[in-house]
Amino acid sequence: MTTAPAPIDTSHYFTTDPHAEARSLSDTALGLTGSEILKIASEIRALVAAGQDVCNLTVGDFNPQQFPIPVKLRDATIQALQAGQTNYPPADGMPELRRAVVAMYERMLGLHYPIECVTIVSGARPALYATYAALLNPGETVVYPVPSWNNNHYTHLTGAHAIEVSTHPEDGFLPTAAQLAPHMEQARLIALNTPLNPTGTVIGREELERICDLILAENRRRDVAGERSLFLLYDHIYWMLTFGTARHYTPPEINPAMAAYTIFVDGISKAFAATGVRVGWAVAPPHIAARMRDLVGHLGAWAPRAEQLGSAQLLDDPAAIQAYHQTMLPGVQQRLDTLYNGIMAMQDAGLPVDAIPPQGAIYLSARFELIGKTLNGVTLRSNEDIRRYLLERAGFAVVPFGAFGLKDESGWMRLSVGAASPQQIEAALPRVRRALEGS
Ligand SMILES: Cc1ncc(COP(=O)(O)O)c(C=O)c1O
Structure with a gap:
């Protein structure tokens, strides 16, 4: 029996020179910006792996267990x-x-x-x-x-x-x-x-x-x-x-x-x-x-x-x-309404939040007006700080409108419900409230 030759290790030929990217790629390829949502997704994975309960409202996608196809x-x-x-x-x-x-x-x-x-x-x-x-x-x-x-x-x-x-x-x-x-x-x-x-x-x-x-x-x-x-x-x-x-x-x-x-x-x-x-x-x-x-x-x-x-x-x-939409649409709406009502209840309680009533798609616009506030010893100076605070403190994963090109540091975030269960959303709201109260 002949033995197969050892495979050629191609990795040996790949450069690790940091300037090689610029020398190799087109301006179009070099100018592409990565997805902020994917970056956030890897943070969430790390938190979940560390055992934290996270309500993931970041991806514009559906969890097939929650929303199967027709x-x-x-x-x-x-x-x-x-x-x-x-x-x-x-x-x-x-x-x-x-x-x-x-x-x-x-x-x-x-x-x-x-x-x-x-x-x-x-x-x-x-x-x-x-x-x-x-x-x-x-x-x-x-x-x-x-x-x-x-x-x-x-x-x-x-x-x-x-x-x-x-x-x-x-x-x-x-x-x-x-x-x-x-x-x-x-x-x-x-x-x-x-x-x-x-x-x-x-x-x-x-x-x-x-x-x-x-x-x-x-x-x-x-x-x-x-x-x-x-x-x-x-x-x-x-x-x-x-x-x-x-x-x-x-x-x-x-x-x-x-x-x-x-x-x-x-x-x-x-x-x-x-x-x-x-x-x-x-x-x-x-x-x-x-x-x-x-x-x-x-x-x-x-x-x-x-x-x-x-x-x-x-x-x-x-x-x-x-028939499909008779189940799917109420499922999406229930999640959006739970979030909207939960956030407006926090507003009624004097917390600095706001939301726009859901009209369509799988998203809710919610505002966490926390710029300049210090909560639990953390001073929040940007949308990104607020996002990270909500994720780390409340296991509430959202995406700032900045990821969609809006430049204001106004605390507006996208909450996407296709991948979260109603139970996960309900469980997350009290955590958000405590985080906003600074407790
Ligand atoms: C507004 C809008 N258009 C298009 C798409 C892309 O859809 P598809 O997954 O069919 O490429 C998305 C996906 O998030 C979207 O939000």
């Missing part, structure tokens, strides 16, 4: 795999799923789109990237509100120029038409998200109407001047998750002419707690959809065939969607 999605995906649906999908997606998206938009949003407008991708992220890449030349301007999710990264990846519009708690941290108006002439793309990550707030009909009016007026001006059009990226990945009186509106529903300028980004990740299944789509004017398909195709960022077919079966079944 049975129909699971079973239809497994069946498709078993039936041998394992080769490349068509570049713009399986016709079954494209048709199902068209039918669902018609049924649930009252919008009819030709099938050419629908591009299926592996989750909402590739659709976001492809929108930026399809529309923005390097140096062209994208306008987006802060706090918001990941626009900074897509701006960086495409070499675009960002105008960040800081929003205010009295507007639910949503951008107003008045705030966007001064940037219309310069913008090539306006990127909006509703229900909004990180705030859980929803753009109202009147404000959206005013924003659409601005975009349409600007495009009328550009048409006459022969200038490039202004587009609206409308990320409504959480549109099925609204609570109470909050309602989701779409730009073409408010003014049909907006169909020419709106790129919808959407998918199953949030509406069906299916973040790891990786099925999303864009709905856009056909000439833009075709280029987005080509961009995504070169990345190979298609959703797998079987998962597309499983998703098609779910979207084509209104009863299954309704």
Whole structure:
């Protein structure tokens, strides 16, 4: 018997020179900023490993034990795999799923789109990237509100120029038409998200109407001047998750002419707690959809065939969607309401906290107004200090709005409920109260 030669130890050839990164990588790669949420996640893991009880409200994800995916999605995906649906999908997606998206938009949003407008991708992220890449030349301007999710990264990846519009708690941290108006002439793309990550707030009909009016007026001006059009990226990945009186509106529903300028980004990740299944789509004017398909195709960022077919079966079944949401939505709302009521009870007791009533998505905006305060011997000077204090003292893990681009040190935090049980939330609130009381 011959013995196999010892494997070549490749690690021997890798440099440990700290300047090597700069010598090796592109400016784009070097300029990427890491996720603050992932950094916080590793702190939480360390605390849990040390035996501390932590209520983890940091990840914008679902714990499958708390929020499993719809049975129909699971079973239809497994069946498709078993039936041998394992080769490349068509570049713009399986016709079954494209048709199902068209039918669902018609049924649930009252919008009819030709099938050419629908591009299926592996989750909402590739659709976001492809929108930026399809529309923005390097140096062209994208306008987006802060706090918001990941626009900074897509701006960086495409070499675009960002105008960040800081929003205010009295507007639910949503951008107003008045705030966007001064940037219309310069913008090539306006990127909006509703229900909004990180705030859980929803753009109202009147404000959206005013924003659409601005975009349409600007495009009328550009048409006459022969200038490039202004587009609206409308990320409504959480549109099925609204609570109470909050309602989701779409730009073409408010003014049909907006169909020419709106790129919808959407998918199953949030509406069906299916973040790891990786099925999303864009709905856009056909000439833009075709280029987005080509961009995504070169990345190979298609959703797998079987998962597309499983998703098609779910979207084509209104009863299954309704039954799923009858359990899921109250589950999300119960967690958000428990947090909101708990925080407002602390406010009633004179503690320096505040929160915005939940309207949508899986997030609550909560304020811990502790800057300049000393609690249990710890002086809190920044949002980051507050975050760490709440984590270490109360096992209450949250993410400051700073991680979503808002620069104020005002103590506003995102509380995300998809991975926490109602019991964990209830158990954490008294710990938070004691930490705020400094005891
Ligand atoms: C507003 C928003 N858009 C898009 C995404 C990405 O969704 P996906 O997981 O389908 O890529 C997220 C995920 O957190 C999000 O919050």
